[in-house]
Ligand code: 13P
């Protein structure tokens with residue numbers, strides 16, 4: 001019996017049992033001139049079917065350059081918004097509108113606006129993990145792949161605000177000698193890695209370098225050998241002659257690491273609360289093949305933004321892309 005079409009932030013239509021979902025997804029992309037972008041933290045089967053898999057900087061660049069009519073962003077909401085801001089005339093689809101980001105949520109626009117207004121002589125740098133509303137209050141957007149270089153492109157005595165990720169901002173301050181004013185936000189995945197477990201794993205695998213994302217807390221970053229964006233950590237793994245690596249970021253990245261460095265060992269770090277699990281971003285994992293299929297078929301859920309928000313939020317993102325291109329990042 002045909003079920004009723006239902007919608008819960010995603011299209012809850014059962015996928016017919018007799019179809020090959022993967023080939024249907026690719027066929028729908030061909031028919032509709034659509035591309036699928038996926039972040040490294042999504043499930044392996046989503047990464048494998050995507051046209052492009054990358055970090056936030058790479059995803060923004062590909063979105064800005066595509067001639068597709070539809071972009072399906074298998075990631076989280078701020079990534080789809082960034083695509084809409086860069087491509088206002090394209091249809092931007094997100095397989096599940098519930099795919100938020102705890103870091104973006106940790107920075108409500110009204111509170112951030114009041115913070116910015118208290119420091120009118122400061123330039124505002126915002127991490128890309130923010131809502132479009134925060135981007136309208138921002139001078140330059142940064143990602144983990146270019147934050148250091150963009151901060152260093154400002155004079156040493158420049159007055160800067162950095163938000164919302166406190167850990168990334170603190171880390172950039174420490175390596176650049178800056179004293180940016182920091183917003184106190186954070187990511188619930190990266191803040192919960194266990195320092196005790198990381199120390200124990202370092203003892204068990206003394207030759208394995210520790211690779212950490214800069215959204216981790218200081219006591220984790222102090223134990224890391226390499227700190228970088230997901231793309232930077234992946235690059236390190238594929239070029240290194242080491243046999244094993246301790247990975248302190250969301251475990252979806254292991255899919256590409258295993259593909260690029262087959263035969264090597266990747267050790268994940270649990271949280272103190274759940275020693276048996278590796279850390280996953282529950283929001284990224286809302287992207288599934290069935291939702292992706294329905295999203296393409298019904299062209300829903302679509303991410304839209306008011307024209308004035310797009311216009312204002314585009315400026316700091318374009319500045320980021322211009323600076324990154326100029327610096328060869
Ligand atoms: P990257 O830009 O390094 O991929 O990071 C995005 C993110 O959400 C990290 O939690």
Ligand code: SF4
Nearest residue numbers: 101102103187189281
């Ligand atoms: Fe946001 Fe953290 Fe998930 Fe990255 S891992 S998308 S920062 S909640």
